[in-house]
Amino acid sequence: MDTRTVLHRIVEAATDLVATRYGARGVLSESGKIIDLITVGIDDPHLCAAMGLPQGHGLLHTMVDDREPVRVADVAAPPRSVGFPPGHPVMRTLLGIPLIVRGTVYGDLYLADKQDGTPFDDDDEGLLTALASAAGISLENARLYEQLKRAAEPFQRRMLPVLPDLEPLKAEARYEPASELLRLGSDWYDAMVLPDGAIWVVVGDVTGHDVEAAPLMGQIRNMLRAIALDRSGPPGLVMSRLDHVLTMLADPPTATLLLGRIERDRGRGEAYTFGWSNAGHLPPLLVGADGSTRYLAPARHGIPVGIDASVSRFSHEHPLPPDSTLLLFTDGLVERRDQDIDTGLGDLAEQAARRATAPLQELCDALISRSRQVFDDDVALLALRLPSDGPAR
Numbered sequence: 001m002d003t004r005t006v007l008h009r010i011v012e013a014a015t016d017l018v019a020t021r022y023g024a025r026g027v028l029s030e031s032g033k034i035i036d037l038i039t040v041g042i043d044d045p046h047l048c049a050a051m052g053l054p055q056g057h058g059l060l061h062t063m064v065d066d067r068e069p070v071r072v073a074d075v076a077a078p079p080r081s082v083g084f085p086p087g088h089p090v091m092r093t094l095l096g097i098p099l100i101v102r103g104t105v106y107g108d109l110y111l112a113d114k115q116d117g118t119p120f121d122d123d124d125e126g127l128l129t130a131l132a133s134a135a136g137i138s139l140e141n142a143r144l145y146e147q148l149k150r151a152a153e154p155f156q157r158r159m160l161p162v163l164p165d166l167e168p169l170k171a172e173a174r175y176e177p178a179s180e181l182l183r184l185g186s187d188w189y190d191a192m193v194l195p196d197g198a199i200w201v202v203v204g205d206v207t208g209h210d211v212e213a214a215p216l217m218g219q220i221r222n223m224l225r226a227i228a229l230d231r232s233g234p235p236g237l238v239m240s241r242l243d244h245v246l247t248m249l250a251d252p253p254t255a256t257l258l259l260g261r262i263e264r265d266r267g268r269g270e271a272y273t274f275g276w277s278n279a280g281h282l283p284p285l286l287v288g289a290d291g292s293t294r295y296l297a298p299a300r301h302g303i304p305v306g307i308d309a310s311v312s313r314f315s316h317e318h319p320l321p322p323d324s325t326l327l328l329f330t331d332g333l334v335e336r337r338d339q340d341i342d343t344g345l346g347d348l349a350e351q352a353a354r355r356a357t358a359p360l361q362e363l364c365d366a367l368i369s370r371s372r373q374v375f376d377d378d379v380a381l382l383a384l385r386l387p388s389d390g391p392a393r
Helices: 005-016 045-050 058-067 121-158 213-231 235-247 340-355 360-369
Strands: 022-026 034-040 068-070 096-101 104-114 170-177 187-193 199-206 255-266 272-279 285-287 293-296 316-320 327-328 378-385
Touching: 005 022, 005 121, 058 096, 096 121, 104 121, 104 199, 170 187, 170 316, 170 360, 187 213, 187 255, 187 378, 199 213, 199 327, 199 378, 213 255, 235 255, 235 272, 255 327, 272 378, 285 340, 293 340, 327 340, 327 360, 340 360, 360 378
Parallel strands: none
Antiparallel strands: 022 034, 022 104, 068 096, 096 104, 170 378, 187 199, 199 255, 255 272, 272 316, 285 293, 285 327, 327 378
16 A cells, blocks of 8 residues: 555656666646655655755646657757756656546656667557556555545544543543554444443454444444443343344344443442453453553353354453553454464553553553554554542542
8 A cells, every 4th residue: 555665666667668767757636736756767865855846847747738648859959848957867868658547637657768878669658658557547546545544534433432431430542443454443442331330341343344344333332332221230141132132133243342340349348340241352451550460361251242142141250459450452452464462462461561550541552552553453442540549439
């Protein structure tokens, strides 16, 4: 998806195949202004920077105005020639092709000075025309990609909830789309206060990444909210009810998710307990105020929801110490193509331990940016910080 690299290779291919000393690709904005120039043969980056972009007049702009190829044996001869800026290499011959896709001019591709000193001919023009067509289509696709990305990401973010006030707990959430793929994501997080005072939290990932997966994510999230508010109960029971609802559908969606309840343990004074059920999802990470870390991964691990409602669901419990942090996340945060997932989980625990007492916002930002914001998959992250002395009275 690196458009500039692709276009640079096209210019290199043109200079190699036609055997010229120089080649360039001018990129036009949607308003027709030159916004980028990719060159081959001028190796000094400081020289390119000093010369700046073409000003949109002279022979190069003739191609854009007339939408026709330009082939000249002496660059200085045509009436519209304006010469070269200071420091520009001297060029004698020029062959240029406008880049037109479905009536829109995206720029131009041009060559100067064949290495054998001969003028450009019809074969050279035919070859450059073919390369210009490929370059124009690649640029149009890149612009469409960017337009869709600008539309898809805000749509995805609007489908995710604004976290409510979970006092006395503090909460932060993050969502980051995959870095290289354009798609509507299916990862989500959610949290709310139940009628019995418990705090309900969830992260999940619907199978698939397309225009169907995102709405399904919204449906499953709303189903979970309705079941939890209406019936409440242990997380395993809520998960089982969701399973039955999903498997009643003609084409049940499947999803991995982790559903939990955070509530005060009446038998331990002001202490909190985390109860949860896991449906094929990565385990949550508990980070102590002293920097200790533990993945909550009991042996009985459930399968994703939407597959088989007869499979048992399990509820687990674990105490949450004061000032500890609970991290729920989707696999995009720890999975990389070039490493084992255990390495990613270990790295996450190490990074979280270093910021065990940092403000939640700082912690979440650090965990999201630890891989220089390059993600192979979408990322949903929900972080919850326990109070120091238990809930407010």
